[in-house]
Amino acid sequence: MILTVDVGNTRIKAAVFEGGTVLEIFTFEKNELEKKIKKILEKFQKCSDLVVASVGNIEKQSFLTFEKDLKVHFLTHEDVFPFTNKYATPKTLGIDRMVLAAGATLKFPKQNRLVIDAGTCITYDFIDENDNYLGGAISPGLRLRYESLHNFTARLPLLTLESPDSYIGDSTKQAIHSGVVNGFVYEIDGFIDEYRANFSNFIIILTGGDADFLAKRLKNTIFANSNFLLESLNQTFQYKIDND
Numbered sequence: 023m024i025l026t027v028d029v030g031n032t033r034i035k036a037a038v039f040e041g042g043t044v045l046e047i048f049t050f051e052k053n054e055l056e057k058k059i060k061k062i063l064e065k066f067q068k069c070s071d072l073v074v075a076s077v078g079n080i081e082k083q084s085f086l087t088f089e090k091d092l093k094v095h096f097l098t099h100e101d102v103f104p105f106t107n108k109y110a111t112p113k114t115l116g117i118d119r120m121v122l123a124a125g126a127t128l129k130f131p132k133q134n135r136l137v138i139d140a141g142t143c144i145t146y147d148f149i150d151e152n153d154n155y156l157g158g159a160i161s162p163g164l165r166l167r168y169e170s171l172h173n174f175t176a177r178l179p180l181l182t183l184e185s186p187d188s189y190i191g192d193s194t195k196q197a198i199h200s201g202v203v204n205g206f207v208y209e210i211d212g213f214i215d216e217y218r219a220n221f222s223n224f225i226i227i228l229t230g231g232d233a234d235f236l237a238k239r240l241k242n243t244i245f246a247n248s249n250f251l252l253e254s255l256n257q258t259f260q261y262k263i264d265n266d
């Protein structure tokens with residue numbers, strides 16, 4: 023059994039796997055890390071490895087306290103990945119993006135793949151059919167858009183996510199919801215159209231905290247899997263064991 027942990031920019035997600043099957047998924051805040059991991063390991067005592075991918079500034083020490091119970095692994099860009107990294111700055115590529123790219127490469131062989139992670143940031147990652155990781159894009163996620171409109175202006179209120187009535191917002195609130203939600207949807211549809219115009223035979227994977235909200239609003243119908251990063255962490259770790 024393997025415990026995978028995704029330390030995101032905002033929250034932490036964890037999953038216990040038995041082979042390729044996920045047994046349970048957990049979401050928690052950073053200040054609860056040690057308490058929650060301890061509980062998970064009490065429940066799943068057969069866990070032999072803890073695999074961490076972190077883009078947040080979490081203390082490594084919080085994980086190392088579990089080394090008495092099982093083996094602890096922190097994935098980095100120095101691990102083995104199933105793609106050729108063509109990013110011009112491979113050392114600054116986020117480990118979450120590398121793990122998503124690895125999961126897409128292993129799960130969908132011999133085709134072009136686009137992974138869209140709608141989390142704190144929206145990230146786009148493209149791996150071509152020859153397993154070259156080419157890069158993608160980084161832009162602000164839904165909640166970040168609402169927060170920055172409020173934080174960097176004098177008069178805009180902080181709103182929480184709501185579907186706009188129309189693309190023509192007829193009040194301050196509706197104008198913000200339209201700008202944030204429709205802007206988000208148009209951006210993603212626009213990127214998908216651009217990739218489709220340039221590549222054939224490709225698959226799109228949509229994941230992250232806003233994946234489900236987004237999936238039903240896109241013009242392009244695509245399959246959403248909000249656990250794709252955790253599943254990819256499990257697969258990346260298996261790949262590392264087999265190829266190290």
Ligand SMILES: Nc1ncnc2c1ncn2[C@@H]1O[C@H](COP(=O)(O)OP(=O)(O)OP(=O)(O)O)[C@@H](O)[C@H]1O
Nearest residue numbers: 030031032033140141142143163164165230231232
């Ligand atoms: N409790 C919550 N806290 C934060 N974001 C939430 C919450 N519930 C839903 N969301 C939505 O999820 C999005 C954040 O996604 P996610 O949880 O994947 O981010 P994250 O944990 O920071 O991970 P990553 O850094 O990989 O993006 C926000 O834009 C927000 O709309």
Ligand SMILES: CC(C)(CO)[C@@H](O)C(=O)NCCC(=O)O
Nearest residue numbers: 077114115116118119143145160
């Ligand atoms: C883009 C984020 C913040 C998304 O979580 C993360 O992948 C990151 O910190 N990346 C580093 C920059 C890069 O990927 O080029």
Ligand SMILES: [K+]
Nearest residue numbers: 139141142143
């Ligand atoms: K993200």
